[in-house]
């Protein structure tokens with residue numbers, strides 16, 4: 120029968136010998152010409168808590184998206200301050216894909232991201248504020264509703280408010296009602312805002 | 327007698343620990359399921375309290391107790407010819423496409439993970455023998471892995487209940503199994519054809535040697551994982567696959583909320599995910 | 607009945623667009639990002655895609671480039687985004703969009719542009 124059993128146990132052994140790899144050489148391999156080698160290094164660096172700096176550096180110049188995804192997964196798992204700071208930096212990137220990847224990574228780090236949320240929500244760049252609201256979606260922090268309410272009361276940009284209303288419909292309670300009513304008068308010519316605010320109000324009242 | 331109450335705080339602590347070890351996430355609705363199994367192990371190990379059990383679990387060097395507990399916590403439900411449309415896709419489309427970029431005499435490699443008690447891997451073997459003419463020209467290696475050592479022993483043993491073989495056509499049952507009381511024992515030939523190994527998909531050391539696969543089946547596992555573990559699993563499979571290799575997920579699982587590494591391919595029988603041929 | 611696929615990660619936006627388009631007699635399906643949209647596009651034909659840009663996993667540009675590079679019917683696509691900058695428009699057209707609107711859109715605006723792309727009215 121041509122279904123055959125190889126000796127995987129043998130190949131495992133060989134691999135383990137090859138793999139006596141220390142953190143320094145793994146960091147070096149992050150710039151290997153082969154993207155497979157870079158991915159493996161990025162993955163193995165999970166056991167090197169000091170590696171954040173090297174990963175962040177490589178991410179800045181990495182143009183293979185498969186390597187980027189793995190660097191971001193490892194950064195998320197390491198989840199230290201430097202990792203979070205670099206993710207915040209990517210929220211300003213012109214590269215939509217990288218920006219969205221950073222948002223996703225930050226969504227997975229609620230405890231680390233919560234302390235800087237207040238600042239992100241008043242960033243001068245409306246795109247950063249939209250991203251910040253998107254991150255709130257998964258934050259499960261007791262302040263989320265308060266933050267969102269403040270956004271729809273004060274943010275001058277219609278799309279920042281639009282993003283916040285979408286979320287308020289899910290997490291809002293009766294304390295957001297007044298702000299939602301007021302929002303409709305802040306943007307009287309935007310049917311979308313009325314629609315979204317009414318939908319959120321309906322959901323809040325029915326729970 | 328052991329004091330076997332488990333507080334909410336204990337539950338949360340344990341949940342976090344178990345998640346980091348296995349990627350398996352229990353939400354609050356699983357509280358009863360988890361408590362029951364924890365208590366079973368607390369009693370079995372003669373630990374006095376949850377606390378002393380948990381200390382032992384975290385600091386034991388052998389990993390034996392973690393394994394015993396993991397074996398209890400996993401959901402092993404599976405059966406022969408489950409989601410059969412995907413096996414059709416395998417023989418009708420995936421294998422024919424894979425061999426176009428292989429040289430004569432090269433080995434085809436398939437990884438079925440998680441194996442649970444082995445039905446999936448054996449179903450693949452049966453499908454290849456029955457429905458893929460290429461089997462006469464190509465050597466195929468099937469490896470199947472799971473985190474649960476008890477279920478792996480069962481897979482290697484190859485004894486199945488009537489329920490597990492229910493979907494198999496009677497003709498295959500006769501051809502590949504031997505009746506043993508209430509059970510059906512799979513033929514030695516098939517047992518010889520599949521290698522079962524222990525792998526914790528969340529453990530980099532465990533998965534590192536698994537490379538060079540043409541096709542990976544990962545069905546009905548990701549549903550037990552949270553977002554980050556799913557993503558880690560998707561990354562792992564990407565490196566385990568050859569360029570142009572395929573990843574098949576369960577019918578309720580989709581890559582669209584997990585990773586952007588793969589290209590979505592739609593065939594007559596199934597949606598599958600492909601590692602680009604240009605990828606290294 | 608003509609079929610439209612709405613691709614947007616925000617549930618409220620999908621619902622808003624859906625109500626407008628269903629009200630005009632179209633059949634509407636939804637996807638939450640580019641990858642899910644591709645899964646749907648591969649399984650059934652559509653007459654029009656209405657696509658957001660910023661979405662997790664695969665953004666609107668990625669979806670359209672992928673769509674345009676495949677051997678699939680070249681269905682028209684309306685891109686709708688929060689980005690008003692010229693560079694974003696240029697990039698959307700380069701990725702394969704047929705028209706570009708800036709959010710939030712008014713119901714009439716959405717309908718007129720959809721009809722235009724569906725060939726039901728002429729500019």
Ligand SMILES: C[S@@+](CC[C@H](N)C(=O)[O-])C[C@H]1O[C@@H](n2cnc3c(N)ncnc32)[C@H](O)[C@@H]1O
Pocket residue numbers: 348349350400401402403404405408439440441442443446471472473474477525526527528544545546547576
């Ligand atoms: C429901 S079974 C799926 C079996 C088969 N693939 C099918 O679709 O019928 C799920 C299996 O996943 C295994 N599992 C859970 N966590 C795992 C992990 N981290 N690594 C490997 N296997 C895991 C469990 O032991 C269980 O046997």
